[in-house]
Amino acid sequence: MFTNLYSHLLMSSTFVANDRSYQAPDKPILAICADGWDPEYVDDALERVLMPCLAQALADGGTYTLGRAQVPTFTNPNNVTIVTGVSAAQNGIAGNHYRTADGGEVQVTDPSFLRATTIHAAALEAGIGVLCVTAKDKLRQLLATGGVPAFSAEKAHEQQLPDGTPVIEAMGAENPDIYDWRLSPYTIDMAVTLAPRFDARIVYASLTDFVQHSAAPGEPMADDFYRAVDISIGRALDAGFVLGLAADHGMRPKAAPDGSPNVRFLDDALEAAGVTGAHTLCPITDPYVVHHAALGSLAWVHLDDLSQLGHARSVIAALPGIEGVLDRFAAADAFELPADRIGDLIVLADAGTVIGKSAAAHDLSALHGTLRSHGGLHERSVPLIISHRLREGALLGRDLRNRDLHDLLLNQLA
Amino acid sequence: MFTNLYSHLLMSSTFVANDRSYQAPDKPILAICADGWDPEYVDDALERVLMPCLAQALADGGTYTLGRAQVPTFTNPNNVTIVTGVSAAQNGIAGNHYRTADGGEVQVTDPSFLRATTIHAAALEAGIGVLCVTAKDKLRQLLATGGVPAFSAEKAHEQQLPDGTPVIEAMGAENPDIYDWRLSPYTIDMAVTLAPRFDARIVYASLTDFVQHSAAPGEPMADDFYRAVDISIGRALDAGFVLGLAADHGMRPKAAPDGSPNVRFLDDALEAAGVTGAHTLCPITDPYVVHHAALGSLAWVHLDDLSQLGHARSVIAALPGIEGVLDRFAAADAFELPADRIGDLIVLADAGTVIGKSAAAHDLSALHGTLRSHGGLHERSVPLIISHRLREGALLGRDLRNRDLHDLLLNQLA
Incomplete structure (x- = not known):
């Protein structure tokens, strides 16, 4: 040492x-x-x-x-x-x-x-x-x-x-x-x-x-x-x-006015726009789902096919509540991250928004009260x-x- | 003091x-x-x-x-x-x-x-x-x-x-x-x-x-x-x-294989996509155009109508050679910038790409040789x-x- x-x-x-x-x-x-x-x-x-x-x-x-x-x-x-x-x-x-x-x-x-x-x-x-x-x-x-x-x-x-x-x-x-x-x-x-x-x-x-x-x-x-x-x-x-x-x-609170989580499901949005082989990873994920249902204000997106990077970036950037999309290198530089341990895209949600993988992948019913979370x-x-x-x-x-x-x-x- | x-x-x-x-x-x-x-x-x-x-x-x-x-x-x-x-x-x-x-x-x-x-x-x-x-x-x-x-x-x-x-x-x-x-x-x-x-x-x-x-x-x-x-x-x-x-x-060199500047003109792209009232500002701009023709690897975009922010972000994020788009606050936080002195969007180009306002706004003929520039x-x-x-x-x-x-x-x- x-x-x-x-x-x-x-x-x-x-x-x-x-x-x-x-x-x-x-x-x-x-x-x-x-x-x-x-x-x-x-x-x-x-x-x-x-x-x-x-x-x-x-x-x-x-x-x-x-x-x-x-x-x-x-x-x-x-x-x-x-x-x-x-x-x-x-x-x-x-x-x-x-x-x-x-x-x-x-x-x-x-x-x-x-x-x-x-x-x-x-x-x-x-x-x-x-x-x-x-x-x-x-x-x-x-x-x-x-x-x-x-x-x-x-x-x-x-x-x-x-x-x-x-x-x-x-x-x-x-x-x-x-x-x-x-x-x-x-x-x-x-x-x-x-x-x-x-x-x-x-x-x-x-x-x-x-x-x-x-x-x-x-x-x-x-x-x-x-x-x-x-x-x-x-x-x-x-x-x-x-x-x-x-x-x-x-x-911070991350709920819509009706009290439901204010969440963007990236895999769903990407699939609907014809991007295939995209895998959103929520790095907040841990065994304690009652806290936050694995919903935080930052996520990685991994792509099987990097030729779809620009299209994926564009689809995500169009979503309301997203305040930034960075490629792997840019995010690693901006936030002192190990480039090989993050996604091809790094997505930042704004103060009141969280990011999920897909509606099917998160059990919102497990949430204890109105969502409060972090990550961004x-x-x-x-x-x-x-x-x-x-x-x-x-x-x-x-x-x-x-x-x-x-x-x-x-x-x-x- | x-x-x-x-x-x-x-x-x-x-x-x-x-x-x-x-x-x-x-x-x-x-x-x-x-x-x-x-x-x-x-x-x-x-x-x-x-x-x-x-x-x-x-x-x-x-x-x-x-x-x-x-x-x-x-x-x-x-x-x-x-x-x-x-x-x-x-x-x-x-x-x-x-x-x-x-x-x-x-x-x-x-x-x-x-x-x-x-x-x-x-x-x-x-x-x-x-x-x-x-x-x-x-x-x-x-x-x-x-x-x-x-x-x-x-x-x-x-x-x-x-x-x-x-x-x-x-x-x-x-x-x-x-x-x-x-x-x-x-x-x-x-x-x-x-x-x-x-x-x-x-x-x-x-x-x-x-x-x-x-x-x-x-x-x-x-x-x-x-x-x-x-x-x-x-x-x-x-x-x-x-x-x-x-x-x-x-x-770094910022030229396409044919020697021409590898540039994305944001106002042109935004206008073509129907975004109105967008104003790209190249913060590299100075009186010395022979250096770089005001082309660098980072630009601000100001919008007259902030309801077009998501659309503008999406259009820019789709361009090849763009490696990141951040909203004003996110960029200010990520890069220690004064939020009131930057754009509504901050656009980052990759290592080999520069950003311009519009093809008409930059005098590429003034460039001295193959473009080399900076900013990102x-x-x-x-x-x-x-x-x-x-x-x-x-x-x-x-x-x-x-x-x-x-x-x-x-x-x-x-």
Whole structure:
């Protein structure tokens, strides 16, 4: 992992991951990937004093600012950009879902997809204790790369600590269901509770956005959620952690005036226009259909026959609610994506629109309430929060991204 | 210009421009905007030893790396991103040309278009001597903002120093014509010769890309040009300057197999498809038509009637050689552009294609040889060169842009 180029940095207090250097922390740090925390939730929760612990940390010198997320604004690409510190072009993870060369579709859960090390794996190799805890089990494998201890709240009832203790016994509480708003606070509590077992000083907790898909800021479930998360944040601070938080993406309503999802089905539109062999892939796709029915505001289109590219582009560009169509190379350049992991066309929907494959392929009946989703450019602005004071000038002139979270926590504290 | 926020930085040795801080230089610096220097020219010139002074500086610890340019990859947006240190979204300059609210078209030459200070104006206000010299006069006014002394090689015969000395008398040589390959080396020589007259320690020289539009790497005029520029670079180094160089954009051939320009005329295509009130604006447009006949690989389309947006998008997306069409907001987000200074649609042509308004609007007969041009994503990768050693780790983990040139020269030297 280390080349001679960085040998001068190999002091015990510094390690390098993907060409970025990080300092070993004086105090343990907890980085939280706050899934789907559109800035509107944070602003609302602070304004209505739902998060007194967070508010106190900010009043005492903490920072709340905005940064930009990786496009597509989906969960896996953004978790991986945060834990690697580099763009999808470098780390190789461009979606939750991926179309293989033979036309199959697979979940991007296997670490073999990774083209970069994680900050946690690099820290571990440098002798610093680490721990990753995810709400959804789908992410656990990616984060466990390099021997990093990784657990999920979703499957906590099946997991054990190295000494054989069941995780839920260590927690002293059963893990909530995947569609329970208590799962994310439980995830933070797991990170704080289990960290001492691994002597972990660089800890990562990745939440789930079921709440944000289901409830707008100010709705009862969102209020319950942010109050409970704040209690968990308070526990982490009391336990001595410096806390950092970045969202993977924002979240917006994507419904037509009648409440139905405002969706364009690309395969249907392409087929009706005589384009054959087009395969829309929704990179939001994951096993958790109740959230979003695999409908997000960005999709890839793969074509069996590239001579139909211009025709396909034209058909899609004519659809209302589409705000951009880019060829593979142009999209890779514009959004720092790995060109071989995206489609022949990349389609962007506007703020209020989502993209599907075909009417037959999405089970809209599974949706829980009015559709709220993400994936495009309108969910790119995300909160970045650091509980402790940053050194003067730490943010001066920076084009902040959520992938800078570990730089802020490890290199920029006062 | 300075807010209280930065008052702690107001030591005599540091100044702030647009939220980035810069240190006053120990040795005078010369930043060169190397117009149209695709990395291929630099690689070729170094390989064939056309630039021995530059090669020696690199051998002695200098740096040659690549960075990314501002999209659209045109001259004014990239000169302004280099001299402000921030993106077009912040500095307001998105093209050489601009469509006004009343449908007129104007050159972006007036400083009133600037929404950011220049590094030179900020340095001057901090008491540091500065000087800007441009090859083309069109840029001079923008760079003179804030009282910065600014001259152009093109109009040197009309300009005088503050003591009344004619510039060409101070130079001891007449200024070459705008279509003479000697104009760029003369520009560098002007910067070096005039700097002492202004006690200038932060000096900027902006070249012209007439040569790169006309000759590929290895062609005789290109060879003459790079040899002559190297002599001027050697003079600058001998005069004690630390030299930095960044290109504003690359350059690629844009011709069909028969040698004619490979161009798509958008207004013609839109009119033929029944879209009315569409106005294509080529932001490459400037007074120097022999270079490129106002044909580049990116254009805006303004629509009188936004209800035709989807139709227009579809018509354009169907054209061969088009690799992307984005709505105003999506383009502003994707490429850090000021949304009110671009079109309703932003059109990207592929590596070998350019975009025009209509066949009638461009005088292709004015073109000097086979068309070479720029403006899109394929001219975004540009050389960044620093003549002196950078401090260890200065480039570690950075997503370098050409707008970082002054940061490298003022903050990152060893």
